[in-house]
Amino acid sequence: MQIDFGDVLRERHRWALEHKEKGGLMMGCYSAMVPEELMWSCGVLPVQFLMSSGDYGESQAYLPPYVCDCSKSIFEEYVNGTYSYLDGLMVSHVCETIRSLAGILSVRRPDRFVHVFTAPAGNDAGARRYLKSELIGLGDKLQSLGAVPMSEERLEEAISVYNENRALISELYRVRGGNPGSVEPEEVLSAVLSAGIMPRPQHNQMLRGFLKTIHQGPEKTGTRIILSGLLFENEVAGRGNLFSIFRESNALVVWDDLATGMRYRFERIEDLEGGDPLDRLVESLMGPQPAPLRSPAEGKAGQLLQAARDYGGEGVIFLIPKYCDPILFNIPTLTQILKEHGLPALCLEVSGSLPEGQMRTRVEAFLEMISGSPFNV
Amino acid sequence: MKDERLSNEQISQVRKDYTKSFYARIRQAKKEGRPVTYTTALGPTELLYAMGVEVCMPENYVTICCAKQMAKGFCEEAETHSISPDLCSYARCGLGMMYSMDGPMGALPEPDFIVGAVSACDPHAKWWELKARHYNVPLFLMDSSYNFKGQIKPHQEAWMISELKRLADFVEEQTGNPFVEDDFRECVRLSGEAHSTFAEIQELRKHIPAPRGIREMVGDLFYLITQAGRRESVEYYRMVLKETRERVRRGEGVLDEEKTRLYFHNIPLWFNLQIFDWLAAQGAVVAMDFYTNHVWHGFFFDGGRFDSEDPFRDLARKWLFFDNHVGLPVKLSRSLISAREWGCQGAIFFSNRSCKVYSIGQPEQISALEQELGVRSFTFEAEMADPRSFSMDRWKEHMCMFLDFL
Known part of the structure; x- marks a missing residue:
């Protein structure tokens, strides 16, 4: 199905x-x-x-x-x-x-x-x-x-459902990172965004089925990129300009840390035997947070570098929403650290809908520049 | 007695001389190897002074920079370092001074550590992160919950107290200076006295004609922001209170005859405080303003006092009632009280591109002023520390129409 x-x-x-x-x-x-x-x-x-x-x-x-x-x-x-x-x-x-x-x-x-x-x-x-x-x-x-x-039993059950969801999304990211041609970036992002709007047990069921449908065919070649920042739903669900440009330029998204859903992928609530589920939930919500306001930019740079090492990323494209202060404040530090480590970055200012013309030129120029220079630091 | 009175100019000179000595004191401390910190303008100076730390506030230095018409160059300097022109102009100007190692009285001495505030606004967390990285010094970020409707719950207050104690531990670790409760208690007492005296001065502004104008009040604020916890702030406000009372007794005002009393919302345009002189020339006085009364002074404006017998608790409450930490329902109520009780017939709302935390929600306040008090408002857009954002001629043209309308 x-x-x-x-x-x-x-x-x-x-x-x-x-x-x-x-x-x-x-x-x-x-x-x-x-x-x-x-x-x-x-x-x-x-x-x-x-x-x-x-x-x-x-x-x-x-x-x-x-x-x-x-x-x-x-x-x-x-x-x-x-x-x-x-x-x-x-x-x-x-x-x-x-x-x-x-x-x-x-x-x-x-x-x-x-x-x-x-x-x-x-x-x-x-x-x-x-x-x-x-x-x-x-x-x-x-x-x-x-x-x-509220009850301990129900909270325990909810944590278990959400933990499974994080594990499944992590698996999706792992599969995509290993062979980015096996699944389209819009499909991955749609899966993450869907988690936020539907009951998680049904989402788990869908994700399990979806993972089974991913065929690990021959590895596609292309420029391996990482996305960071924020994208709007219409760009993902409506097959927007950005991903068409990537496809036409032979760019493969290997990883992202786009804003919505970040926590689902990274933070599993620890299974402490016999521990109070509320205490474990508290622990999972403690800082540093994935949101740029509530964590230093160095941490984010470290994540991006690690993802580039793990999945052979050749460059990072920052999608910066206009007037988003926390992301804008992070950019000088992030680009500097990535540059120091030899990982090229492109900053694109985005609003609700992405204008194709200028974006295509900038993305294509960036991809041409980084193509064939795998990050190996 | 007549010869004991001080004119506004003389009071202003006292403040200017003290400001110079304050920055000289920081430089001297650095030379002598005493600890110097940078903190946000909301930073808990009472605790830092109690622990023997010299407190430097780059935001305050930006306001001086603006007054000396130097801000534009520093904003541009920051923009060459990938700082977006869409970000707060305090941050841009402050970072521009840092990158160019310059400022209105020379470059600020380098900090030994930095105290920012993640709870206050986006720049109050991230600007300080950039500074800490530039100077390669430790960064402490205060956090707190949101006081959405002006009713603090015990666990919110307890967390804030815990943050202040965590800061005390951090300062001890950075400086080796021990936390001495009696010193802290005395600093908080002095801060409470300064705030209470400042509240009395604000109260006197209700008189017609208003005895003290917004230009003087935003200058007075220097002591409440940078010197809270020091004896000098109490002495200054006592001097201003005495003179303001005398002006009320004699019926002396900013204007002899007030045609219009106004409420001003947001941070002043530091590079163009002359707009208030221009308003005065049209017979309009800013009888009450958001900036001097609701931001640092919010807890006292709402009727609070430092009377809990616990200096940590008092300071926690002051923090949780800063305008940055309260929700729109509180902001709305404060604007209504200010306009009503200070007898304002019109309001000026400065939609400040550099300060979302004060600007978002202005339309609701404008609407409430009109519906509940019949007070009409005028809105203009600019940035408090970037002169490129403001045209005085256009502002005057629009303002003339508004004043005519009133």
């Missing part, structure tokens, strides 16, 4: 509406650094906002022009009724824009639950105590919205 995660993205509200029909609650989320396991254990489906390109007409009256298209997209769809089925909103403090946006949405829709979740940047006893209290309080708040009360 053909499994297409693109279909999941194209019907992105279907899963939430089905969950609602069964009496479940839905929480609109931004960034993976929210306690999804806790929500799921309480019968709440976390629905990650996908970014749609558009003219963001409504947002122009309420958001200044110098904020990113992500926040405009969320604002637009939150207020125009696209997400009317949500029972609340939870954003993680990954930038000041998203935190401020939560304030606007709470003022505009005071009837809806809005929560700003802070996953600590550090890892110390004080932050750990805070986070545990915060999660317990959050469980109480969800219960007051009509969710199932």
Whole structure:
């Protein structure tokens, strides 16, 4: 059976509406650094906002022009009724824009639950105590919205489901890294994005099936690149310009650390025999975080270099959303460190939809420059 | 008595002389091998001073740079080092000074360590990371939860206290200076006294005519930001309070006759504080402003005082009520209180491309002022520390229409 995660993205509200029909609650989320396991254990489906390109007409009256298209997209769809089925909103403090946006949405829709979740940047006893209290309080708040009360057993089960999901996504990345021609980059990204909008048990089932359909044919040759930054849903599900340019230029994406879903791939919640599942969830949410605001750029550079070593990456393409301060602040350090290690990088400023002309010229020139110079430091 | 009074110019001179001596003190400390830190303008100076650290705030140095019309060159310098022109102009100007090893009074001495704040805004975390990497010195990042609706829960306060204690341990480790609770308690007491005195001065601005204008107040803020925890800040505010009371008693104001009282929202345009002089020439006085009252002073503005008997708790509360840490419901309420209680008939909202944390949510505040108080607003866009972003002629043209409308 053909499994297409693109279909999941194209019907992105279907899963939430089905969950609602069964009496479940839905929480609109931004960034993976929210306690999804806790929500799921309480019968709440976390629905990650996908970014749609558009003219963001409504947002122009309420958001200044110098904020990113992500926040405009969320604002637009939150207020125009696209997400009317949500029972609340939870954003993680990954930038000041998203935190401020939560304030606007709470003022505009005071009837809806809005929560700003802070996953600590550090890892110390004080932050750990805070986070545990915060999660317990959050469980109480969800219960007051009509969710199932928190319980150790249900949380244990949710952690197990999410851990399996991370393991499957990691496997997908490993397979793709080993033979990047075996699966299209859009398929990988669609799979990750889908994880954020559908119940994880079904996603696991789909992923297991999808992994079986990947045929390890003869290895494709091409320029092996790594993507970093953020991409919009339409670029992934709608077969946007970027990946066509890659295909036409014979570029193979071997790895990425694009913003949505990063945590799913990297952070498995440890299985400590007999340990309190809440304590383990706390530990998994402690810093340093994958979000650039909450971790030093050196760490990110190290990840990119490691991925280049593991998968033979020849260059990194940074997709930088316009007005995304945390990513913009990271770029000078990242490009400098990569350069010091001989890994070339291209910085592309992107907004909701990527203009083809200039991007094609820059990407093609970059690929021509790095082609045949494998990174071996 | 008449001969004991100080004019605004004389008070301003006291502050300018002290500012010079403050930067000289930092340089001297560096020469003598005493610890010097860079911290954000929200940094907990009370704790750092209590532990014998000289505190240098590059943001404050940027404001001096702007006043001396040097900011443009430094912003451009930073942009040649891959710092995006879309980023905060404080950060660009500060990084430009760092890269070019220059500044309005020469280059700042190099720090021994840096204290940033991941909770405050994106630049307050990432700008300091770039500095720490450049100088190759340790970086401490304060973190805290979001005070979304102005009601702090015990676990939020406990985390903030824990962050301050973690900082004390870090400073001990970096400097070898031990944390002495009595010294810290005294610094927090002095900070509380400075804030309480500053609150009295702000209260006096309710009088008509307003006895102290925004130009003076943003200058006064220097002591609240960089000198909190030092005796000099208390002495300065006592002097200003005394003079402001006297002006109220005599009915002396920024203007003899106020045609319009305004509320100003956001950071001042540091390279062009003359806009306030121009407003005064049109008969308009900024009777209350967001920057001097809601940002550092938010906890006191909301009625809080340092009265918990625990200096860590007091400082934690001050931190959690900085405007950077509160949600829009709190910001909205503060703007309404400011405009209503200080009798403002109009409001100027500066949509600051360099400061998203203060600018996002302005339309909701504008709407609330109009709906609840009938206060109409004027909005303009620029950046607080990049003069390339602002045209005075165009601003005046639009402002004339707004004042006529009011």
